[in-house]
Amino acid sequence: MTLQQTSQHMAFDGTHQAVTSCYRFRPPLLFLLFMVVLMMVSTPPPATANPSQPQITRSTHPASPHTGHPTGFTNPVTRLPRPNRVLRTFNKPAKNWLPGHRGVDLEAAPTDPIYAAGDGTVIYAGILAGIPTVSIEHPGGLRTTYQPVLPLVAVGDTVTGQQPIGTLAPGGTHGYPGLQWGAKFGADDYINPLTLLPAPVIRLKPPPSA
Incomplete structure (x- = not known):
């Protein structure tokens, strides 16, 4: 085998290894790109306020600790169970x-x-x-x-x-x-x-x- 043939053979082997490596790593790379595109497509855009519809806000005030008013109270002026004037x-x-x-x-x-x-x-x-x-x-x-x-x-x-x-x-x-x-x-x-x-x-x- 001549030196030129040896070089060509080595060049062929190196190209083959590079191509093989490229194909070896291409599937994960393609999968990663596919997942990124899928996330971009599936993520909905942020909602924009519609001026024609009222915006509903919820109170952050804590709820009252009682579920009902106590009973048995009387008027502090008359001692009767009803208000006066x-x-x-x-x-x-x-x-x-x-x-x-x-x-x-x-x-x-x-x-x-x-x-x-x-x-x-x-x-x-x-x-x-x-x-x-x-x-x-x-x-x-x-x-x-x-x-x-x-x-x-x-x-x-x-x-x-x-x-x-x-x-x-x-x-x-x-x-x-x-x-x-x-x-x-x-x-x-x-x-x-x-x-x-x-x-x-x-x-x-x-x-x-x-």
Whole structure:
């Protein structure tokens, strides 16, 4: 075998090995490219906002810890299971920092006795932001607040429903007369305290006989 033939043979062998290597590695490479193309095709494009349809957002505010209002409460002014005259209604604001009315104002006169609306423990009895205040924590995490009330109880006292807790102070609350009665769960989950009272029972009288 001549030197030229040997070189040609070696060149043929090298080309053959390169071609063999190329075909040896081409299937994985083709498979990888196929998977990339498949992912690009199967991935949907990001949704764009449609100005003609309203966007729905979900509140991130945590759910209330209670599933229903406690029962057995009475009016802190009259000790009856129904409200007396309401001077200012409950008006919970949409956001906690917005103005509103987080309680109800019940008609009462200075020096009138004020009673605990239900069983509980006194957690505050003193001056709060310049207003004499009594707060009671009830079972289930409910707290009721009474303003302006000169306390007859102290922090830590256990009280029962309809027990006197103080007398209505003169001057009202923020310029409004009467007793401001508030109720809430947790730090800021205010509820209408009138919902603690039993729902009124409506009875229909029979029509007069002809």
